[in-house]
Amino acid sequence: MSGASRLRGFLTSVAGLALLFGGWELYVRLADVRRLILPTPSSVFAHLGAEWSFYVPHAVTTLTEAAAGFVAALVIAVVWATAMVHSSAVEKASWPVVVLVQSTPVAALAPVLLIWFGFGPLNKIIIAALFAFVPLVSNALTGLRSLDRDTLEVARSVDASTAEIFWRLRVPQALPALFAAARICVGLALVGAVVGELYGGASGGLGYLARTGQTRGFVDQLWGSIFVLAGIGSVLTLAVVGLERRLLVWHASQD
Amino acid sequence: MIELAQLTKTYGDATSGDAAVPVLEAVDLTIDAGEFVSIIGPSGCGKSTLLRIIGGLLDHSGGSVTVDGDAPDGARRHKRFGLVPQSPALLPWKSVRDNVNLLLDLNSAAGRAPLSPGEVDALLHRVGLAHAADLRPAALSGGMRQRVALARAFALEAPILLMDEPFSSLDELTRADMRYLLLELWEATRSTVVFVTHSIDEAVVLSDRVVVLGGSPGRVQLIETIDLERPRHEGIEDDERFRAHAAAIRAALHSGAAAR
Numbered sequence: 001m002s003g004a005s006r007l008r009g010f011l012t013s014v015a016g017l018a019l020l021f022g023g024w025e026l027y028v029r030l031a032d033v034r035r036l037i038l039p040t041p042s043s044v045f046a047h048l049g050a051e052w053s054f055y056v057p058h059a060v061t062t063l064t065e066a067a068a069g070f071v072a073a074l075v076i077a078v079v080w081a082t083a084m085v086h087s088s089a090v091e092k093a094s095w096p097v098v099v100l101v102q103s104t105p106v107a108a109l110a111p112v113l114l115i116w117f118g119f120g121p122l123n124k125i126i127i128a129a130l131f132a133f134v135p136l137v138s139n140a141l142t143g144l145r146s147l148d149r150d151t152l153e154v155a156r157s158v159d160a161s162t163a164e165i166f167w168r169l170r171v172p173q174a175l176p177a178l179f180a181a182a183r184i185c186v187g188l189a190l191v192g193a194v195v196g197e198l199y200g201g202a203s204g205g206l207g208y209l210a211r212t213g214q215t216r217g218f219v220d221q222l223w224g225s226i227f228v229l230a231g232i233g234s235v236l237t238l239a240v241v242g243l244e245r246r247l248l249v250w251h252a253s254q255d
Numbered sequence: 256m257i258e259l260a261q262l263t264k265t266y267g268d269a270t271s272g273d274a275a276v277p278v279l280e281a282v283d284l285t286i287d288a289g290e291f292v293s294i295i296g297p298s299g300c301g302k303s304t305l306l307r308i309i310g311g312l313l314d315h316s317g318g319s320v321t322v323d324g325d326a327p328d329g330a331r332r333h334k335r336f337g338l339v340p341q342s343p344a345l346l347p348w349k350s351v352r353d354n355v356n357l358l359l360d361l362n363s364a365a366g367r368a369p370l371s372p373g374e375v376d377a378l379l380h381r382v383g384l385a386h387a388a389d390l391r392p393a394a395l396s397g398g399m400r401q402r403v404a405l406a407r408a409f410a411l412e413a414p415i416l417l418m419d420e421p422f423s424s425l426d427e428l429t430r431a432d433m434r435y436l437l438l439e440l441w442e443a444t445r446s447t448v449v450f451v452t453h454s455i456d457e458a459v460v461l462s463d464r465v466v467v468l469g470g471s472p473g474r475v476q477l478i479e480t481i482d483l484e485r486p487r488h489e490g491i492e493d494d495e496r497f498r499a500h501a502a503a504i505r506a507a508l509h510s511g512a513a514a515r
Contacts, residue, residue: 148342148344150340150341150342150344151344151346153307153312153338153340153344154338154340154344154357154358155361156312156331157310157311157312157331157336157337157338157358157417158331158334158336158358158361158362158365158366158411159331159332159334159362159365160361160362161362164361164362168360168361169346172346172348173346248348250347250348250391250393251347251348252393
């Protein structure tokens with residue numbers, strides 16, 4: 001992609017955001033919407049500019065929970081998918097568990113995890129991991145399986161070991177599918193961390209701030225937390241996309 | 256030397272409840288070192304299965320297979336085979352240069368050491384890809400990718416090359432070019448080649464002998480010895496003897512199809 005087309009893409013994205021916030025601002029002002037119902041985005045940005053230091057420790061808390069949950073989900077998903085690729089018995093035994101995790105409303109588990117693990121960060125990390133787990137394991141399995149039969153046979157024709165086939169052929173081949181899941185799952189892990197803070201007993205974090213903002217009628221705090229969460233989610237997704245661009249220059253998705 | 260004696264292959268396992276499907280029956284064939292042998296036959300007659308049994312990638316059900324007196328699996332462990340499958344099977348994240356070295360990098364304890372950049376360049380020059388060493392497969396045409404696959408197989412300097420319809424996905428003109436490129440590379444090494452194809456012309460142009468498989472399960476219908484001088488060049492298809500060999504093979508294919 002040329003520099004000019006990159007700049008054009010960036011400006012188009014900025015225009016999309018400007019349209020969203022501009023429309024929102026205009027609607028609230030013209031329709032005279034009550035601040036409690038919907039504040040103007042400019043007032044939320046002004047609040048964040050003035051009170052940013054208040055949000056930093058809470059953002060760090062939520063970000064840590066989300067990152068730990070995402071990494072845990074990624075590691076477990078890759079290890080689990082690897083076992084499934086190498087053993088049909090493991091795969092057959094695993095799918096019901098994966099479907100169960102997918103079908104269970106994870107938010108409903110938050111009180112249970114609170115009983116098991118107390119008020120610390122662990123229950124939030126587990127919830128974040130549960131949110132991110134299913135897309136990661138599903139795509140890891142698809143990716144590890146995507147090595148075609150001919151390539152596998154070429155490797156086997158020189159007696160390449162299982163470890164060589166895994167690390168040198170299957171893992172690179174799986175990266176596009178893993179990154180596709182990671183792009184979605186960093187956001188899901190963030191949602192999981194916030195759900196954990198909302199329902200899993202918390203004394204810090206952006207979910208906690210949003211909840212206390214709502215119950216106490218602190219409109220700026222409620223919306224400030226939402227804006228910071230949206231910002232963190234966007235930065236994390238962009239970071240994954242950037243890493244993907246760097247590592248997958250060879251893949252059609254980067255054309 | 257590759258020796259097949261009364262070789263049979265049956266897919267499925269009656270003990271596990273799968274229906275047994277016999278694919279090859281009583282195949283006797285001896286391929287001498289340095290010989291170029293093509294296996295031709297209709298789809299499903301067991302050509303690719305036979306190739307994979309020789310290469311130690313599939314077990315046989317009965318009879319015997321030896322490769323220079325060794326079991327195919329043992330020969331495979333010592334990197335005595337260079338496999339060129341139907342698709343080029345290149346790694347899309349690696350450059351052409353790294354793809355050429357791939358089979359030397361894998362199981363590197365066996366076989367020769369990876370080629371130096373100079374050796375890779377020389378090999379790529381021979382297949383007409385000197386300019387493409389640092390490109391990735393996505394930047395290459397189908398014919399160029401198959402040239403890389405050939406270079407990868409020849410880089411191994413394996414005494415036996417197993418080729419499973421390597422040119423079947425190419426257009427007719429490119430396919431004709433590839434035949435003569437393969438012959439040029441082979442003339443320099445004289446490794447043993449077992450070449451599976453659907454194309455009668457391709458089999459006759461390339462081979463010392465053409466084995467016609469047919470029937471169900473597949474049996475050897477004909478072994479046609481090709482008495483055309485080497486090196487062979489374009490235009491050989493116009494030779495009267497070429498047409499006679501092609502006609503004999505075609506007739507054997509028809510009789511094999513009738514036996515199915």
